[in-house]
Amino acid sequence: MTDVLAELHALRAGDLPTHGGRTLAYVYDSGLSEVDEIGADAHAAAAGTNGLDPTAFPSVARMENDIVATASRLLGGNADTAGSVTSGGTESCLLAVLAARDGRPDPSLVLPSTAHAAFHKAAHLFGLRVIQVPVDPVTFRADPAATAAAIDDSTVLVVASAPSYAHGVIDSIPEIAAAAADRGVRMHVDACIGGWVLPYLRRLGEDVPPFDLSVPGVTSLSVDLHKYAYCPKGTSVLLHADAGLRRGHYFASAAWPGYTMLNSTLQSTRSGGPPAAAWAVLRHLGDDGYLRLAQRVRDAVARIRAGIEGIPGLRVLGDPGSTLLAVASDEVDLFVVADEMTARGWYTQPQFAYQSSPVNLHLTITAANHGSEAAFVADLTAAVAAARALGPTEVAPELAAAIAALDPETLTAEQFAGLLAGAGLGQGGGLPERMAPVNALLAAAPPRLRERLLLEFLGTVYR
Structure with a gap:
């Protein structure tokens, strides 16, 4: 049994952290062990x-x-x-x-x-x-x-x-x-x-x-x-x-x-x-416990939002009224910013443009972010500066035009495999170290083609 659990913990080592407030999507952490x-x-x-x-x-x-x-x-x-x-x-x-x-x-x-x-x-x-x-x-x-x-x-x-x-x-x-x-x-x-x-x-x-x-x-x-x-x-x-x-x-x-x-x-x-x-x-947390946790997350949201609004080139979309923020920019490539945040130990979730909503980074803020707001804002500031220095990820115009012309309903499995390889999404669900080139390519694809590409990729993960 010990060997099996050790193997499980070894597998988990490659996952995003589920505690500590470093993963700002998918997980909700009270910070209470x-x-x-x-x-x-x-x-x-x-x-x-x-x-x-x-x-x-x-x-x-x-x-x-x-x-x-x-x-x-x-x-x-x-x-x-x-x-x-x-x-x-x-x-x-x-x-x-x-x-x-x-x-x-x-x-x-x-x-x-x-x-x-x-x-x-x-x-x-x-x-x-x-x-x-x-x-x-x-x-x-x-x-x-x-x-x-x-x-x-x-x-x-x-x-x-x-x-x-x-x-x-x-x-x-x-x-x-x-x-x-x-x-x-x-x-x-x-x-x-x-x-x-x-x-x-x-x-x-x-x-x-x-x-x-x-x-x-x-x-x-x-x-x-x-x-x-x-x-x-x-x-x-x-x-x-x-x-x-x-x-x-x-x-x-x-x-x-x-x-x-x-x-x-x-x-x-x-x-x-x-x-x-x-x-x-x-039953354990009860009404008073949830009120305390809400106060912690409210304070964390306010501090992180104020920090974001103080970073030149970033803005918060809309007027969020809860615990989620969407961060946009007209000055830096947010796909690159996301990679830079990953390198600094934070996961921020890229969201593609849709109708009037531009490319942005999604942040789910929880009670576990209370106390680490300054560290997050400092790393985000550094990530934005690094993204400015690196410049935007470019998709070759001819590649973007070719992608836009593709019909996802008529592409073959072999063609999809070639597109996945071109996007850096290989067999077995392997991902490149930096996702900005992948996200830039996916952003160039119309939504229906993006859906099909990612479904094909999902099929390579679960084989």
């Missing part, structure tokens, strides 16, 4: 249970009911509110769409262009059309009037974010919910990231606009516990205003000779480990 220990112990204690049958494992049902009740109290629910515990934000969003899908023939979703890609995945899987509404080009906030105009007789669900992932902006939830209610359409708030921190930021005096189930017209809301509830991955909650709205994502089948399959989520067998870990962490 005992929280990790409690979550791990609770997960181990319930890992062998199966949420498929709550009569066989009533402990899982009890813990999930407790989790939903806690989320409901925090997020404007009432006695009618019903919920489900899922594996993550994408599953919660998928289920919100699935529950609404059968409301009208040829169903469609109305989404701001900043809505999470999970809703496009839901449309792809469940056969809905996406009606995408451009957002304000400066604030990146969803436009209530344009959203209202996009609702038609096929609309089954309207979506808004609290906040959006790309820019950390909270949409105008009351106005959008009212527009949906006027047309008799469901309205979902994607609060996967903000749901567990925004209520506490409001209690700390921040100007947090209404966004939860207390807003008239909001019929469902998703919130991830493995984000700012600082629980182990992966646990999320989908809340519905009442059980009738939830019923559409339940599934039952007696059309075979085995047990009658009953599913409350997309999964059948579900380990009790993740909900047990979340249940334990929620």
